[in-house]
Amino acid sequence: MSFLLSCPNCGPRDVNEFAYSGEVTTRPAETPDLRALTDYVYFRRNVAGVQREWWYHRFGCEVWFLAERDTRTNEVLRVELPGRGDEATPAPEPAIPDTPAV
Amino acid sequence: MTRLPPQAGERIDRSRELSFWFRGRPVRAFGGDTFGSALYAAGQRVFSRSFKYHRPRGLLCCSGGCANCMMTVDGTPNVRVCVEPVREGARVEPQNVVGSLDRDLLSVVDRVGGPFTPVGFYYRTMIRPRRFWPYYERFLRNVAGLGRVDKHGDRKNRYDTEHRSVDVLVVGGGRSGMRAARAAAERGAEVVVVDENPSREHPDGLELIAPATAIGVYEGGLVPVDAGSVLIRFRAGRIVVATGTLDQPLVFGGNDLVGVMLPSGVRRLVRDYALKPGERAVVIAGDDRALECVDDLLAAGVDVLEVVDFRERRVSALEASGRRGRVESVTIDGRRLECDLLVASGGPQPAYSLLAQAGATVTFDAQRGIFVPTELPVGVEAVGRVAGNLGNVGVPHASYGDGTSAKCFVCTCEDVTEKDVKRALAEGFDSLELVKRYTTVTMGPCQGRLCHLASIRLHARERELDAAAVGTTTARPPWAPVKLGLLAGRGHEPAKRTSIHHRHKEAGATMMWTGVWRRPYAYGDASAEVANVHDAVGVIDVSTLGKLLVLGADAASFLERLYPNRFADLKEGRVRYGVLSTDAGRIIDDGTVARLGDDSFYVTTTSTGAEGVLEWFEWWNAVWHMDVEIFNVTGALAAVNVAGPRARELLGRLTSADVSADGLKYLDARQAHVAGVPCLILRIGFVGELGYELHFPSVYGEFLWDTLLGYGADLGVKPFGLEAQRILRLEKQHIIVGQDTDSESNALSANMPWIVKFDKDDFVGKWALAQVEEHGDRERLVGFEMANGAVPLEGGQIVVDGRPAGRVTSSRRSAKLGRSIGLAWVPPAQAREDAPLEIRVDGRLEPARVRLRPFFDPEGERLRS
Numbered sequence: 001m002s003f004l005l006s007c008p009n010c011g012p013r014d015v016n017e018f019a020y021s022g023e024v025t026t027r028p029a030e031t032p033d034l035r036a037l038t039d040y041v042y043f044r045r046n047v048a049g050v051q052r053e054w055w056y057h058r059f060g061c062e063v064w065f066l067a068e069r070d071t072r073t074n075e076v077l078r079v080e081l082p083g084r085g086d087e088a089t090p091a092p093e094p095a096i097p098d099t100p101a102v
Numbered sequence: 103m104t105r106l107p108p109q110a111g112e113r114i115d116r117s118r119e120l121s122f123w124f125r126g127r128p129v130r131a132f133g134g135d136t137f138g139s140a141l142y143a144a145g146q147r148v149f150s151r152s153f154k155y156h157r158p159r160g161l162l163c164c165s166g167g168c169a170n171c172m173m174t175v176d177g178t179p180n181v182r183v184c185v186e187p188v189r190e191g192a193r194v195e196p197q198n199v200v201g202s203l204d205r206d207l208l209s210v211v212d213r214v215g216g217p218f219t220p221v222g223f224y225y226r227t228m229i230r231p232r233r234f235w236p237y238y239e240r241f242l243r244n245v246a247g248l249g250r251v252d253k254h255g256d257r258k259n260r261y262d263t264e265h266r267s268v269d270v271l272v273v274g275g276g277r278s279g280m281r282a283a284r285a286a287a288e289r290g291a292e293v294v295v296v297d298e299n300p301s302r303e304h305p306d307g308l309e310l311i312a313p314a315t316a317i318g319v320y321e322g323g324l325v326p327v328d329a330g331s332v333l334i335r336f337r338a339g340r341i342v343v344a345t346g347t348l349d350q351p352l353v354f355g356g357n358d359l360v361g362v363m364l365p366s367g368v369r370r371l372v373r374d375y376a377l378k379p380g381e382r383a384v385v386i387a388g389d390d391r392a393l394e395c396v397d398d399l400l401a402a403g404v405d406v407l408e409v410v411d412f413r414e415r416r417v418s419a420l421e422a423s424g425r426r427g428r429v430e431s432v433t434i435d436g437r438r439l440e441c442d443l444l445v446a447s448g449g450p451q452p453a454y455s456l457l458a459q460a461g462a463t464v465t466f467d468a469q470r471g472i473f474v475p476t477e478l479p480v481g482v483e484a485v486g487r488v489a490g491n492l493g494n495v496g497v498p499h500a501s502y503g504d505g506t507s508a509k510c511f512v513c514t515c516e517d518v519t520e521k522d523v524k525r526a527l528a529e530g531f532d533s534l535e536l537v538k539r540y541t542t543v544t545m546g547p548c549q550g551r552l553c554h555l556a557s558i559r560l561h562a563r564e565r566e567l568d569a570a571a572v573g574t575t576t577a578r579p580p581w582a583p584v585k586l587g588l589l590a591g592r593g594h595e596p597a598k599r600t601s602i603h604h605r606h607k608e609a610g611a612t613m614m615w616t617g618v619w620r621r622p623y624a625y626g627d628a629s630a631e632v633a634n635v636h637d638a639v640g641v642i643d644v645s646t647l648g649k650l651l652v653l654g655a656d657a658a659s660f661l662e663r664l665y666p667n668r669f670a671d672l673k674e675g676r677v678r679y680g681v682l683s684t685d686a687g688r689i690i691d692d693g694t695v696a697r698l699g700d701d702s703f704y705v706t707t708t709s710t711g712a713e714g715v716l717e718w719f720e721w722w723n724a725v726w727h728m729d730v731e732i733f734n735v736t737g738a739l740a741a742v743n744v745a746g747p748r749a750r751e752l753l754g755r756l757t758s759a760d761v762s763a764d765g766l767k768y769l770d771a772r773q774a775h776v777a778g779v780p781c782l783i784l785r786i787g788f789v790g791e792l793g794y795e796l797h798f799p800s801v802y803g804e805f806l807w808d809t810l811l812g813y814g815a816d817l818g819v820k821p822f823g824l825e826a827q828r829i830l831r832l833e834k835q836h837i838i839v840g841q842d843t844d845s846e847s848n849a850l851s852a853n854m855p856w857i858v859k860f861d862k863d864d865f866v867g868k869w870a871l872a873q874v875e876e877h878g879d880r881e882r883l884v885g886f887e888m889a890n891g892a893v894p895l896e897g898g899q900i901v902v903d904g905r906p907a908g909r910v911t912s913s914r915r916s917a918k919l920g921r922s923i924g925l926a927w928v929p930p931a932q933a934r935e936d937a938p939l940e941i942r943v944d945g946r947l948e949p950a951r952v953r954l955r956p957f958f959d960p961e962g963e964r965l966r967s
Contacts, residue, residue, distance in 0.1 A: 001321065003321050003322035014265070014337075015322075019717070021721070031869055031872075032869055037870065040685070041685055041686045041870065042686075054721070056720075056721070058717070062716075064724040074321060074322070082724045082725065082727075
């Protein structure tokens with residue numbers, strides 16, 4: 001893995017400066033039943049396509065931000081600082097590729 | 103004499119003489135010589151013994167491509183001496199040899215053949231009987247591989263990594279590469295050229311790094327360049343690949359004999375090093391550039407017997423034969439010519455690997471029988487011969503060895519013959535990738551530079567396919583061999599030291615690692631340190647604790663949502679213990695939280711958890727958007743825990759603040775000056791005695807430490823280390839996160855139900871802990887006490903009813919209690935006072951009993967005193 005990732009504060013930097021924290025999940029608003037809790041805690045969509053995800057500029061400005069990345073190509077389409085209410089914003093629907101990702 | 107009179111443009115500097123050692127004998131060289139050229143000048147012709155058959159091999163490409171000249175130089179194995187510049191006094195040894203290069207005892211493999219010759223022999227031969235495998239393996243390990251790695255590692259050399267960003271990176275400093283570089287520089291771009299050969303002159307206005315090799319093109323256009331002791335990781339706006347072509351060998355009987363060379367090798371020997379490559383030569387080639395070497399041969403005074411251009415003259419049979427592995431004659435279509443040099447070229451193949459790695463498409467050009475790069479990705483450019491600008495190039499036969507009994511090598515690195523490839527195809531390995539994996543063709547040190555095309559041509563002929571249909575194997579980095587040391591970079595182990603570190607060293611402390619920190623294990627006898635804390639007063643440096651300031655109007659509700667216990671009702675000037683959980687209910691860290699004011703809290707974390715907790719807090723703050731600021735003050739503040747029955751007396755001597763039992767109660771937090779140093783005093787008790795944790799600016803670390811020890815000498819104050827602290831806290835059954843808990847542990851199972859406040863609206867981990875509460879847990883953390891003095895190992899097995907049922911997480915002998923005690927995970931049914939357990943100690947089962955309450959001072963009277 002050696003792609004460049006743009007920190008919203010610092011600009012394009014080597015991906016090794018960042019910590020990846022997985023796809024954006026939505027924390028249940030109400031007390032979930034066991035099934036919903038398990039889904040939230042353990043299940044990820046693991047898309048082959050564009051994914052909205054958390055990154056942390058660990059060896060830089062130490063900011064948490066959101067990125068939209070194509071998990072097949074590591075092309076980063078967008079980065080942004082989290083806005084208010086992001087927790088409730090579901091991640092975009094995954095783009096299902098025609099051919100299996102390699 | 104092999105060395106010719108001065109040649110125009112030669113690389114060597116005859117005014118500078120060097121010498122090095124080859125097999126313990128001195129060899130003379132000129133400045134600019136490589137070990138290979140100097141050895142050649144000294145009369146050496148056999149440079150290595152082949153991988154499998156131990157056949158003698160000599161210089162072939164002279165450009166660092168093949169494996170023929172690999173030797174061990176100053177302990178570094180597999181150095182291609184044909185391109186390695188001579189270093190004064192270096193020690194060069196041949197490898198893969200038993201005996202000498204000219205008489206290698208293992209060459210018997212080549213003559214006897216038998217079970218060793220066919221491809222895949224050991225997959226078939228060395229599997230039965232199965233119990234013999236250890237012997238087979240020992241034998242194979244011994245004969246397989248090339249060179250010997252120094253077991254103590256390459257400590258002599260220091261490697262560094264450099265990161266660079268340029269506008270244009272040009273790989274290859276030949277004519278086309280330099281032209282492209284100059285053009286870019288004239289347009290104002292910052293240009294760097296890397297070239298494999300040592301440079302003779304420095305081009306104006308361009309930065310040339312040489313000798314240096316681009317080892318691959320990785321994701322994001324990263325090009326790591328091996329510049330000897332530095333790995334430069336280039337990020338370039340544009341990558342220009344000018345890697346030229348690789349002369350391809352022809353496949354015929356005896357094509358690996360010493361004296362069979364590629365045109366590029368001949369050209370380099372003559373032009374660069376003024377060496378005469380032979381006396382009587384035959385040349386066979388099918389492109390103009392290769393045929394140019396005839397001029398070099400003539401200029402060097404070599405008798406050129408015959409030049410065959412296979413574009414004009416059809417050749418169907420070719421064979422070289424010789425004695426002792428050296429060419430003596432060549433037979434072309436039945437006509438025998440006596441010679442000691444055969445220059446044979448199967449045409450130039452663009453060195454497209456870097457382009458393919460960058461994402462270029464590689465297409466078969468049937469006209470010229472080669473693969474050329476097409477459809478380059480954005481930001482990548484191919485110039486010169488690598489782009490396929492080669493002019494008229496003839497296509498040779500896949501093999502000229504039909505009907506010969508001599509070995510026709512497709513791959514000289516791995517000793518793969520034409521017969522091996524045919525056999526693999528006959529056995530059903532009918533794709534190029536399968537043939538590659540079965541025969542190991544293209545998998546040797548040259549990585550297919552000199553055998554990839556030949557294997558494709560042979561494959562296409564045998565299966566009556568078009569070479570385009572056979573395709574190529576995937577080009578993957580590294581394109582050139584690279585030392586693991588270079589990839590690893592400088593061997594450094596970063597360590598954090600507290601501001602009091604030197605005092606510990608001066609006191610003779612044994613230091614140990616805790617995470618990235620160096621901490622005192624003990625200053626001498628740990629049990630004496632324990633006794634001193636129980637009986638008098640001890641001081642321990644706890645500066646390694648993570649320290650966070652959480653400020654803002656929402657600070658209280660922020661912590662309230664993060665911790666399972668309550669913080670909103672924590673009064674100013676009070677401290678509370680807290681355990682952090684994830685939403686899966688798992689314990690991630692613990693520490694104390696002190697309220698400094700209405701909207702300011704001081705949070706401590708474990709020593710190794712500081713960064714993790716900071717990230718955790720920051721993340722939730724990014725999600726929740728609360729009015730909270732989090733500051734990491736871990737490094738800014740030092741901390742010392744003063745503990746023991748005489749701690750109050752000691753502290754009282756150094757502060758005007760009221761530290762009486764009523765003035766500073768258990769779990770009070772007070773800001774006061776101690777010995778003139780502004781401190782936050784937390785009255786807490788991890789070690790179980792009356793204790794004060796002093797947090798203060800790091801700069802006063804040594805001063806306050808010295809003052810505490812100096813003013814408490816008559817009270818018996820002594821420093822204590824981590825081992826003493828571990829015993830003391832175990833007597834209190836205080837857990838250490840990561841020692842007594844793991845990634846499965848939750849606060850309920852860890853026997854801290856009092857910390858989980860289910861009546862709170864929400865907190866991270868609430869739902870999962872509620873599920874644990876409802877469904878019960880699988881195991882429980884409890885204290886135990888051994889019936890005898892045995893001390894089980896940490897990680898030791900708990901046995902209930904003869905079955906493994908849990909594990910010990912901590913165990914120590916407590917001199918104070920006169921017993922062996924510990925913490926362990928046991929089945930919930932066993933989690934009751936006095937429940938019997940058995941614990942495996944040195945293979946025996948030793949009896950123990952569960953203890954749910956602290957072993958020492960269970961009522962906390964001393965703590966609160």
